[in-house]
Amino acid sequence: MDDTVSGHTQVDGPTEPTDLDKTEANKSLVRGFLEDVLKGGEYDKLTDYISAETYIQHNPQVGDGLEGLGVFVKSLSEQGLTMVYDEIHRIIGCGSFVAALSKMRLGEKDMAVIDLFRVADGRIVEHWDVIEEIQPKETWVNSGKF
Template identity: 50%
Template sequence: MDNKDLVQKAGSELFIDRDLGAIDRWWAADYRQHSAMVGDGPEALRGLVENVPADFRYEPVRILADGDLVAMHGTYYGFGPVPLVAFDVFRVADGKLAEHWDALQPAVAETASGRSQVDGPAEVTAPEQTEASRAVVMGFVEAVLKGGQADRIGEFISSEQYHQHNPAVPDGLDGLGAALKAWAEQGITVEYGTVHRSVAEGEFVLTQSEGLLGGKPTVFYDLFRVDGGKIVEHWDVVADIPESLPHGNGLF
């Protein structure tokens, strides 16, 4: 069983079948948690599952595997009054889920682009381009998102196609420019700091970063699709970094 299958099987048995024995089968005894929603270790996970509502469900859309990391992109229903779009990242060790990070953001009914926060291509079709895709995305993150070199956006993002799934940003380079200008006029600054990890497979690259949004500590999960050496699509989840967590491991 590969890591993708392991993560999917573990999640299905625990959250869909509500089989608490799945924790013993698929989670490491020293399971390390970074989520803001649950404490450390298998027992905290057991308590979470025992208390989720009967109508709780998760709808996965994308899954990427990169070495010992598996990233999932999908939507949770039943955690609150509105669905939550989420990225989950798991580290697999010795056939068990050993570590977990996530970020969740409320789903919205309408976005600036007319696309949903999760729709679009989902299957990896070009596994041979993994490292080339990662290089393009990391170049963009370092130069533009961290370095503030907005004049270099065209080096990394396609001028012919840029499909956007951020709720507030329209499609295209012009849409991105308009959104950045509007935020600046409102005094909303976006500052990327440390990029903690990337998960890449084929044409998809997910980055996990921390920084400031309007001066508030923020976690940024950005998923990019690369085609022809340029970024052609973007999804994200942006969430506040809370002052306290139910564990001592931090969000990263």
């Protein structure tokens, strides 16, 4: 994909974890963000989790910074869509990188989500994600996404 809102691709950015001693704290921060904000809808807590100074976004539809995230959420609302995380299946991490495997509801569709966050100085500073619709259970060949 050449044109993204932020100008970043889904594969650029740092790849080596740092702050290996902060793995558990970073996993806890990401879990709090997912539970409080994306699952609980407490958007007033965004700056408790996401850096107000630096937030790099790799989702092609979302701009950088808290403003970019706000514009994206507003555009969903204008389309009559809500985005709510239903279940957080697993959180794994290594130092500054934390990944979450979750199920969210986007409008009327169930979606499988893998979020990858980079954490620095106790805040989320970078985000990548992959989102795919979960097909109806009767079409599953195996145990499904999770």
